[in-house]
Amino acid sequence: MPSSSNAESTAFRSALEVIRAVEPRVADAIGAELADQRESLKLIASENYASPATLLAMGNWFSDKYAEGTVGRRFYAGCQNVDTVEALAAEHARELFGAAHAYVQPHSGIDANLVAFWAILADRVEAPALKRAQARHVNDLTEADWFTLRRELGNQRMLGMSLDAGGHLTHGFRPNISGKMFDQRSYGTDPTTGLVDYDKVAEAAREFKPLILVGGYSAYPRKVNFRILREIADEVGATFMVDMAHFAGLVAGKVFTGDFDPVPHAHIVTTTTHKSLRGPRGGMVLCGPELAEQVDRGCPMVLGGPLPHVMAAKAVALAEARRPDFADYAQRIVANSQALAEGLLRRGATLVTGGTDNHLVLIDVTGYGLTGRQAEQALLDSGIVTNRNAVPQDPNGAWYTSGVRIGTPALTTRGLGTDQMDETAELIHTVLSQTRPGSNADGTPSKAKYTLEPAVSERIAKQASDLVAGFPLYPTVDLG
Ligand SMILES: *Cc1c(COP(=O)(O)O)cnc(C)c1O
Numbered sequence: 121m122p123s124s125s126n127a128e129s130t131a132f133r134s135a136l137e138v139i140r141a142v143e144p145r146v147a148d149a150i151g152a153e154l155a156d157q158r159e160s161l162k163l164i165a166s167e168n169y170a171s172p173a174t175l176l177a178m179g180n181w182f183s184d185k186y187a188e189g190t191v192g193r194r195f196y197a198g199c200q201n202v203d204t205v206e207a208l209a210a211e212h213a214r215e216l217f218g219a220a221h222a223y224v225q226p227h228s229g230i231d232a233n234l235v236a237f238w239a240i241l242a243d244r245v246e247a248p249a250l251k252r253a254q255a256r257h258v259n260d261l262t263e264a265d266w267f268t269l270r271r272e273l274g275n276q277r278m279l280g281m282s283l284d285a286g287g288h289l290t291h292g293f294r295p296n297i298s299g300k301m302f303d304q305r306s307y308g309t310d311p312t313t314g315l316v317d318y319d320k321v322a323e324a325a326r327e328f329k330p331l332i333l334v335g336g337y338s339a340y341p342r343k344v345n346f347r348i349l350r351e352i353a354d355e356v357g358a359t360f361m362v363d364m365a366h367f368a369g370l371v372a373g374k375v376f377t378g379d380f381d382p383v384p385h386a387h388i389v390t391t392t393t394h395k396s397l398r399g400p401r402g403g404m405v406l407c408g409p410e411l412a413e414q415v416d417r418g419c420p421m422v423l424g425g426p427l428p429h430v431m432a433a434k435a436v437a438l439a440e441a442r443r444p445d446f447a448d449y450a451q452r453i454v455a456n457s458q459a460l461a462e463g464l465l466r467r468g469a470t471l472v473t474g475g476t477d478n479h480l481v482l483i484d485v486t487g488y489g490l491t492g493r494q495a496e497q498a499l500l501d502s503g504i505v506t507n508r509n510a511v512p513q514d515p516n517g518a519w520y521t522s523g524v525r526i527g528t529p530a531l532t533t534r535g536l537g538t539d540q541m542d543e544t545a546e547l548i549h550t551v552l553s554q555t556r557p558g559s560n561a562d563g564t565p566s567k568a569k570y571t572l573e574p575a576v577s578e579r580i581a582k583q584a585s586d587l588v589a590g591f592p593l594y595p596t597v598d599l600g
Contacts (some may be wrong), residue, residue: 128172128596135179136599151599158593160244161544161584163506165480165527166338168364169534172597174437178400182428188415192535205432212438216372217383219406223415224434225426226536229365229392232403233290235418236390237298239407240332240359240415241273274301279330279358281316282306284510286340286482288363305330309512311338314473316340326358335382336363336390339509339525341461341476343376346385353387362386365403369529370406371398372441373450375479387411396453396479402430449532453479459538463545469552472511472523480527482534484511487544487554492521494570498555499524501560501572503581504547520567534591543587547580 125404140147157169170320182346188195191210194203206224213222215347226232227348246258255261261269278298281287285308289296303326310317333353335344335416347361353360362382367390370376371383382389389406393399405415419426440446454477461475470487485495492508493516509525526548528541536544554576558569 126596128594129598129600131176132172132597133600147314150157152597154594154597159503159585161504161590162586163504163526163528164532164545165507165525166371166392167527168393168395168529168595169395170398170400170433170437171440172496172594174398174400174440175435177433177436178429180429180432182432184427186421187426187428196238196396201224202426202428205479206426209431209435209438212442213404213406216407216438216442217389219383219389220408221406221412221415223405223407223412223418224431225419225423226390226403226405227423227427227430228401229363229390229403230290230296231418231423232390232392232405233363234402234422235405235415236361236388236407237301237332237413238421239388239405239417240361240409241276242417243411244331244359245269245273245276246256249252253262256564273409276302276332277328278302278304278332278334279321279325279328279329280304280306280334281337281340282308284514285309285316285336287337287513288336288338288365289336291334291336291363291569293534302332304565309473311513312374315342316344318345318352321349322352322355325352325358329356330358333358333360334363335360335386336365337522338366339482341471341473341478341480341482343380343477345379346382350385359387360385362389362397363391364389364482365392367443368392368442369446370396370454370478372397373447373448373453375450375454388415393434393437396450397437397441398449398529398533399441400430400433402427402434404434420566453528453532455538456532456536456541457481458543459528459541460528466547467545469545469549479529481523482509482511483524483526483548484522485524485552486511486515486522489557490552490555490570491516491557491567492523493568494555494557495521495524495552497568498570498572498577499548499551501581502551503584504544504551516567518570531588531591534588534593536588536591540587542592543583547584548589551577551580 136147154588170358186196187199191203191207194583209224210222278292280291293299307321335349393402461481471483496508508521510521511523555572558566560566
């Protein structure tokens, strides 16, 4: 690579030099991470590559600041510059998504969901209890009323998409705090089509009467009709929350519009900022004026102090997402995903729902005689980075699984297009069709072991790295 003296190369090189003087192994690891990312064919549906401006906005003095509170109303002095970036991030978010209110402090997607859950509980359970007791503040409640309220807060119902249909752990599943907070039930997908069955969702909602109906997913390859889900929520008196962590970039880029845009239909929307939205690692909550005040109490209710450096980076990334070229990017993500799906189908792969209309494809690898775990590892040996994922009614459970989830946001950021997706489909299919399930020492079939000729994995790895080499990652950044 020619040595380059542009601003981005200079910035990153200088930063590494400063770090190297203190702990060279950290500088080396940072450099190695860029090199690894440049070489790999990354198909992890939840990952992306943030812009140099976004990355640089995170490495500075904002990290030193405590800024509990909200813009203009801080519990700490000297927050005028934090106010500037937090207000900018929120303004960009409101404009980009057409939301009345944006809360940009959540540190991650899980945190954004916690903020939303507690805003809803405060609005629907705590506020009425305070009113009944004629108290203005929880501190004014008697011990007996407080005891009753705490029991009530911990016994509310949530209805969300099941994990194996593509829902997320934070939507009321037991290993996550949401499952301990809520009495949860889930809706699945139609066993023949693999699609959300709205009549079944309505049936479950009528019977269960949840306080919160959750829409959103991390492994469902289709559009969801949020208008219909809102009608269901209204019918049963539920608050409708959408977690768009995975597909926020497709909403921002106006690929999901009308019934498929959650923002006009949901009472509250949560998201990450680092997946298809291509920003810094973080989260965000959007809502109407009714829930705004409760949402703004996220810190210190469930969040630690805000991360002003990350809010600065959110402001930069959201400004980028408002530019016209982001809509073009979002469209290319889906075009690539569909090209990848078609390429795989043409070669005989089985896909959950038979295709995709978003950024991800879920391959049912039982068609290749493999578990998700075997497929994921064989692909990784061959330079293709994916992750295993359950498929609906998964016979192999949540650990081994029967699926591999692949997504196109990251490769699309690098500039790969539909022709390269066909080539990618060929590489994936070759690996999966050449991999054989292995057996345990006692001869029983193993869900983890497999065999793949080293010559095949080496050849595919070479082809994969040649493929991405044509689309340099961070082309403006040369670490020398
Ligand atoms: C990724 C994801 C999250 C969690 O985001 P983190 O930033 O890892 O906390 C939450 N919900 C959904 C639907 C996700 O896909």
